[in-house]
Amino acid sequence: MANDTLPILVTHSGKFHCDEVFAYAALRLALGLEEAGRDHVLLRTRTPELIASGTIVWDVGTVYDEDTGRFDHHQRGAPLRSDGTPYSSAGLIWKAYGLRAVKALLAPLGCERFAQAIAAEVDASVVRRIDEIDNGVSPAGPVARDSLGLASLVGDFNPNWDDAASTGPTAGDAAFMEAAALVTGVLKRRVESLRARHMAESEVLDAHRSAEDPRLLILARGMPWKNAVFAHDLPVIFAVTPASNGNWMLDTMPPEPGSFAQRLPLPEAWAGLQADELAAESGVPDAVFVHLRRFVGAARSRDGAVDMARKALAL
Secondary structure (H helix, E strand, O other): OOHHHOOEEEEOOOOOOHHHHHHHHHHHHHHOOOOEOOOEEEEEOOOHHHHHOOOEEEOOOOOEEHHHOEEOOOOOOOOEOOOOOEOOHHHHHHHHHHHHHHHHHHHHHOOHHHHHHHHHHHHHHHHHHHHHHHHOEEOOEEOOOOOOOHHHHHHOOOOOOOOHHHOOOOOOHHHHHHHHHHHHHHHHHHHHHHHHHHHHHHHHHHHHHOOOOOOEEEOOOOOOOHHHHHHOOOOOOEEEEEOOOOOEEEEEOOOOOOOOOOOOOOOHHHOOOEHHHHHHHHOOOOEEEEOOOOOEEEEOOHHHHHHHHHHHHHO
8 A cells, every 4th residue: 555545643753651652552453553654654743734644643733623633632722521631642532532442452352342331441540540640630639650650661662862762853753663562562451351351240140140049159160250249239148160170169258349258158167177077067079178267168060069059058
């Protein structure tokens, strides 16, 4: 494809920040772009004529207009979030393209149904923070920079003052691409983490709906399940899940997030017992163990773990 038919993506030259790097990463995902020079042109410039030539322009140009692909936030009257937090270019690009970026990541997995929720969560947990740091303000007041935060890590990619790459017409361009690779990886992992959480929640709800006893959650594979129980106020007391060693685990449900207590501990008579002793006491032939603190146990089979749970509920 000839360069004159490629989309031209434009941001400012010179020192870069997390907001325009994140915006570039999100745009590439949303538009299915892979390599600058091959399927798009990336211009880092402050030259008005070059800015005007851009298909999409962000963090430069003093114009915000989604319809014409302009996403600057430095001009008077720049857009604000509903709570008054100023947008950075990251927030403006995510507002327009975030959902498309998330859908692009979820499509190969057949999980687009989670895209709307995940895009909103990324906005709340990542993009808003970039907006706050870039503008130096939040609803709570001035924002301090976090030396281990994404914004600081991106800033570290800028060439140092005594680096030859810090001067000249392409100063920082290569470093910008390196920073974009980092941010793209972080964004992909965050979306994947949220996808896994939503998938687990979906499977937990399906399993609970089909349960014979709403107090007993039986899952076909191991997954985080407690947060879904809390989020949907399910009356779960015990959960049965397979373990990597072939056993089946019997877990208790805490009364509240972060608690080490249990809604109902396993029977006191089982506490600390293993194998034959536990089998004799519980009446479950393949029972393996019950922790002394009575918050977890195991059996060699699914049926054994379910039997332990039912006996514990009966007791």
